Amino acid sequence: xxxxxxxxxxxxxxxxxxxxxxxxxxxxxxxxxxxxxxxxxxxxxxxxxxxxxxxxxxxxxxxxxxxxxxxxxxxxxxxxxxxxxxxxxxxxxxxxxxxxxxxxxxxxxxxxxxxxxxxxxxxxxxxxxxxxxxxxxxxxxxxxxxxxxxxxxxxxxxxxxxxxxxxxxxxxxxxxxxxxxxxxxxxxxxxxxxxxxxxxxxxxxxxxxxxxxxxxxxxxxxxxxxxxxxxxxxxxxxxxxxxxxxxxxxxxxxxxxx
Numbered sequence: 147x148x149x150x151x152x153x154x155x156x157x158x159x160x161x162x163x164x165x166x167x168x169x170x171x172x173x174x175x176x177x178x179x180x181x182x183x184x185x186x187x188x189x190x191x192x193x194x195x196x197x198x199x200x201x202x203x204x205x206x207x208x209x210x211x212x213x214x215x216x217x218x219x220x221x222x223x224x225x226x227x228x229x230x231x232x233x234x235x236x237x238x239x240x241x242x243x244x245x246x247x248x249x250x251x252x253x254x255x256x257x258x259x260x261x262x263x264x265x266x267x268x269x270x271x272x273x274x275x276x277x278x279x280x281x282x283x284x285x286x287x288x289x290x291x292x293x294x295x296x297x298x299x300x301x302x303x304x305x306x307x308x309x310x311x312x313x314x315x316x317x318x319x320x321x322x323x324x325x326x327x328x329x330x331x332x333x334x335x336x337x338x339x340x341x342x343x344x345x346x347x348x349x350x351x352x353x354x355x356x357x358x359x360x361x362x363x364x365x366x367x368x369x370x371x372x373x374x375x376x377x378x379x380x381x382x383x384x385x386x387x388x389x390x391x392x393x394x395x396x397x398x399x400x401x402x403x404x
Contacts, residue, residue: 162251162389204286204324207293207351209358216296216304216353221272225360227299229271230264235402238395239272241364241374244291244311244323245279252373253312259392261305268403273308275357276364276372285321290348292357294329297347298339306336 215224238260242249263269275295277288291311298307310332316322323329326349333339333348347353364374375382377398382390390398 162248162255204290204321205326205349206286207289207354209289209351209354211355213355213359214352215356216299217302218299219356223359223363225274225356225363227273227275227296227304229273229305230269231267232270234264234268234270236263236268236399237270237272237378239274239374239376239379241274241276241367241369241372243276243279243288243372244295244315245283245285245288245318245321246372247315247318248371249373250312250315252375253309256375256392256395257309257312259396261309263396263399269399273304274364275360276369277357277361278364278372279318283319283321285324287316287321287323289354289357290326290329290351291323292360293351293354294333294348296353296356297344298333298336300347301339301341301344303336303339307333307339310335 213223216227218228220226220228242252260269260271264271275292277292280286280288295304295308295311298304311323314332329348330340330345333344364372373383377390377395382395
């Protein structure tokens, strides 16, 4: 591997680690804001309401109705969207939020390797959804994009639509994924997904309560942020400065498959 390629990979890892730290800092600031609002009362609450109102232009979904898992969902309470073969020797669990910039960086760096290993039957991937950016920034993009991804799973197009969402992720403060029209527009980039059934599923919020329940599981797991990525139960980002690289991930999975 050339020195230029090594520098590029180090820069990508550093960027991902930096974005995860920035997300943690945002979570910390949010918690501090909540504490302050409790002290100062109406003024503090008004400030929070202003942030939420600025991102309230999306299509609100009912997350209090029946929990409807998407087709093929697995795991406890059927909160997992599985990709790959059950016979794979290695399992990668990915907790993600479609509005999360660090998740987009992770996907850009790791998804080619993950998709390759899954297609070869060497890796099973368990995608699990969180909505922490909606909670931090206001808006509905995390929930709505998660619902749309689950609708894509119903159509057998989850992986392709999942990748399209990340490639077209808006700025974190832009709740573009909160609009059904944007999610439906992006579905046109996935062959065979743009259908009446998919449109109805997205607009009805068929899986919105399921996405919300998945986020509850994320909170209950006491994870510190997204993406949280576990290879056979071990957090590959436990050491932020020395995470498991795509090359190391591939090597470990291939060795386990032998």
